[in-house]
Amino acid sequence: MSKNASSPGRRFMKLAGMTASIATKTMSNSIRNFNADDDKKNEARSQLFQDIGLQIADTLGEMKGAVMKVGQIASQYKDIFPPEVAKAIAKLQRQAPPMPFAEIKQQVEKELGKPLEQIFKSFEQSPFAAASIGQVHKATLSNGKEVVVKVQYPGVDQACDSDLKQVRLALRLMGVLKVDKKLQDRLFKEIQDSLHEELNYEIEAQSLEVFRTFHEKLDTKIIIPKVYREYSSRRVLTLSFEQGESIETASTWDQNIRNEMGRRLVRALGQQMFYLKRFHCDPHPGNFAFRPDGSVIIYDFGGVKTLSPALVDRFKSLVRAGRHSDIEAIEDHLLALDSIAEKAKFPPELYRTWLEVLLRPLTTQYDFAENSAHHDGVKLVKQSLKYWDVFKPSPDTLMVNRTISGQYWNLIHLKVNDNLSDLFEELVPV
Numbered sequence: 001m002s003k004n005a006s007s008p009g010r011r012f013m014k015l016a017g018m019t020a021s022i023a024t025k026t027m028s029n030s031i032r033n034f035n036a037d038d039d040k041k042n043e044a045r046s047q048l049f050q051d052i053g054l055q056i057a058d059t060l061g062e063m064k065g066a067v068m069k070v071g072q073i074a075s076q077y078k079d080i081f082p083p084e085v086a087k088a089i090a091k092l093q094r095q096a097p098p099m100p101f102a103e104i105k106q107q108v109e110k111e112l113g114k115p116l117e118q119i120f121k122s123f124e125q126s127p128f129a130a131a132s133i134g135q136v137h138k139a140t141l142s143n144g145k146e147v148v149v150k151v152q153y154p155g156v157d158q159a160c161d162s163d164l165k166q167v168r169l170a171l172r173l174m175g176v177l178k179v180d181k182k183l184q185d186r187l188f189k190e191i192q193d194s195l196h197e198e199l200n201y202e203i204e205a206q207s208l209e210v211f212r213t214f215h216e217k218l219d220t221k222i223i224i225p226k227v228y229r230e231y232s233s234r235r236v237l238t239l240s241f242e243q244g245e246s247i248e249t250a251s252t253w254d255q256n257i258r259n260e261m262g263r264r265l266v267r268a269l270g271q272q273m274f275y276l277k278r279f280h281c282d283p284h285p286g287n288f289a290f291r292p293d294g295s296v297i298i299y300d301f302g303g304v305k306t307l308s309p310a311l312v313d314r315f316k317s318l319v320r321a322g323r324h325s326d327i328e329a330i331e332d333h334l335l336a337l338d339s340i341a342e343k344a345k346f347p348p349e350l351y352r353t354w355l356e357v358l359l360r361p362l363t364t365q366y367d368f369a370e371n372s373a374h375h376d377g378v379k380l381v382k383q384s385l386k387y388w389d390v391f392k393p394s395p396d397t398l399m400v401n402r403t404i405s406g407q408y409w410n411l412i413h414l415k416v417n418d419n420l421s422d423l424f425e426e427l428v429p430v
Contacts, residue, residue: 053085098130152235198302201237244289260294262416270427283406
């Protein structure tokens, strides 16, 4: 068994120590700056949040298992943290030190019920990827088929709920969550559900099969690994080995191929959201690979978000209102989505300027390498800061926003230069 994953007492003490330290820092900061002017208070608060963020990242980063995964999921929901804390916890990477092969072998044999040598013709001892809740090994089936085997670390799933409670307690005590208790409950319920699903490889296997069937009928150049059910279980997932090049390599290919792959990414996400009503919500560049014929391979379906038909209709209506610059309708939809606190507080002119920036990549000839929308957005943030309390993180939109912005950055990495307006019109007709 993994020492980190199977020692709730040790994890509890480490997290409790972090929480106590943060509570002390927060209290000391309040006392020290009690009589300071507003500028001094804001400066001290910003420094405090930086220190807290680094401490959270360092503590969670040391702890393989569910608690590190909780930290990574929290970093995906960075809208709920002050920017200083969000920036620090965003550094929690998926790469973690690999687990000894003896423990991985034991886990596979326990899950699949046979000695490893009887299950696979060969099984590489060194993983080619190691993350917070499991690691991935290359293997060969008895028929010679090359596969990858994703193995969950022993004991991680039992640690999940207690880890999440401890992290939430730490965040609450330090007072850095920017949302009220009711919204916190909804957000953490979503994080908990997401974590439970990611820890159950049978759910991921089902998602892989659903998405593979869906995309096969629409575009044979969207490639999703095949599940080998007889070599899979709740904690072991065996998939076809689908090889492709990294986004860095693909970014050096011919412009037409890069544009084709960029369109493929955008269309696939739109089709998932608006037609399948379930979407792959981990747009990390490492979850995609590319082939010179324009094919896109999508990996890791542990993170999938399901949308209700009513929510999809709401998103479509919001997009249409945005394209028509109908500010009143936009605010009605944002209010219904719990994304704004109240209407008529954000200046209409500023709305229109933001709309131009946000829609530019999808409605004009746009050079993603130049990335003008992002640069103009950064300038707009400064003008918008005094109205920022109008907006709030919504459980319904957080993963959608994160996935769309993640794919935007993937198009930047690919250096796409194209007019996607026809694709936008295809996915959400005006």
